[in-house]
Amino acid sequence: MHPAFSVIFLTTLIGVGQGLFLALFSAQAYGMAKLLPAQSNDFFAGGALIALLFLLGGLFAAIFHLGKPSYFITRAWRGMSQWRTSWLSRELIAMPIMIGLTFLYMVVYYFGLDADLYGWGVEGQLPLTVGIATAVAAIALFVCTGMIYAAIKFIQEWACALTPVNYFLLGTASGFTLATAYAAAYGDGLVQFFGNWAIVLTLAGLITRAASLFRNSRIKRKSSIQTAIGVRHTKVQQKSMGMMGGSYNTREYFHGKSELFLKSVKWIFLVLTFALPLILLWAGLAGNDGGLFLLAFVFQYIGLLFERWFFFAQANHPQNLYYQVVG
Amino acid sequence: MTQLALVIDLNVCVGCHACVTSCKQWNTSGQAGPMFDDNPYGKDPTGTFFNRVQTFEVGEFPCTETVHFPKSCLHCEDAPCVPVCPTGASYKRKEDGIVLVDYDKCIGCKYCSWACPYGARELDENQKVMKKCTLCVDRIYDQSIPEDRRKPACVISCPTGARLFGDVHDPDSEVSIAIRENGGYQLMPEWGTKPANHYLPRRKTKMHIHEDELTRADNPLRKEDIRHETSKDTTLDDWLM
Ligand code: SF4
Ligand code: SF4
16 A cells, blocks of 8 residues: 555554553552552643644644545544444544543643542542543544554455554553653653553564564465456466556555565664664663653654554555556 | 446457546546546546556467456445445445445545455545446436436447446346356455456357268268169160160
């Protein structure tokens, strides 16, 4: 498939936003359970603001995936109507909910709103409630994003349970790495907690992403040129695709780069998304250096851009069988 | 239930692209149009088409065969492109099974085109909405056209008559009979999309001649040719002469 930068930025940016929120929420829940030191309201409000900015950045990128940006205002609302059948529709519902709840979370903390909702007599019940709802929305959004790709059964590279798992793990890994950098600057005793989780999630992401790379390198194609045109002969070759100047079919489904380019992108993303951040996180935790965490996040995010590009480029659509030779 | 569809006879198609141009002409001026072209007279002309004719070579020289292969939306009975559409712009009509896009609802997200294994959908680069074959829905029901011409433009224009049009759910329709009697098949059956359009395979007309038929043992001519020996004796005929 042809990797579209709108979707690359959309999926990576919201992944960071959702991951960062889940990190904040885990600190909040552990803090309430007195397993971690409690944080100031400003810590959560500021963190939620950063998560919100990432989510809004993703939303902004998504606008450019529409046919025309103006469709965002005139037509995109219709995209929520087919949630019964379409994962894309479900994502279009989950995303504003996630953005709205993150905003609410930020407001609750910024103004220090609270209420004794359940009669427990402890502080933080209102923020906890909003936090739980937002965490559910964040996870639901990960599932929707991943399933958009996993649900297309004939793009065999994507049609696999590893796809949503990767979206979840890579998003949370980058979110926790950013949370580590944020906690190093503004938090109170959270660096070890976030940093260790960032390492665990990055490692888990490495394992599942490597598993999908391994799986994709040995896919057995279900379609062939024989089933595409229905002629039973071992030697069938295309002589003309019916046009010479290209069409949507030749632009949308091919990445147009060499095998070598594809291979180098794979190694670049493996190093930038996994190897470098793991080293930097470890060094940062060992040497208690906040700057390294930020560096780890920057590398990891850039690595994710490469990873997402590769995710699209590697996918081989069966329609390509009809577009092998110009003429 | 009606399911309108095309049946394309690969044994007859000569790859002349008449269906491609007539499709473009009808649809660019009809309800689905305009279908924009970019660079029509330039170096790399490109544009939106609903129908393409491709060419394949089967076999290895010198035993090769050329197959001309027209391809358009197959109006799948279990169309995977429809449920994925987030806006409901893509839909399959209950009454005749035609798969259509509502251009006023489509947001151009391209998801449906990813979900079509045949590459039958094209995003119009100028209108930025998804387009595809409509089976000339604005033509086949048009009461102002003589009844025998209420068929998709490609079917009418095909000079060899390689394209049939009709209801594949009616067992007695021309298309159902053609599929049944001439080995009609579907493209990429492995995905369970149940395309409504069918293709008829290349067919060779072969005659088997048995050796017996070359040297007929019971040749009547030869039977009649059995001449009896004539007598050397004087016969009545000799006497009379
Ligand atoms: S051929 Fe493609 S566009 Fe047409 S109905 Fe089937 S899946 Fe949909
Ligand atoms: S491109 Fe249009 S028709 Fe296709 S899925 Fe998106 S909104 Fe639906």
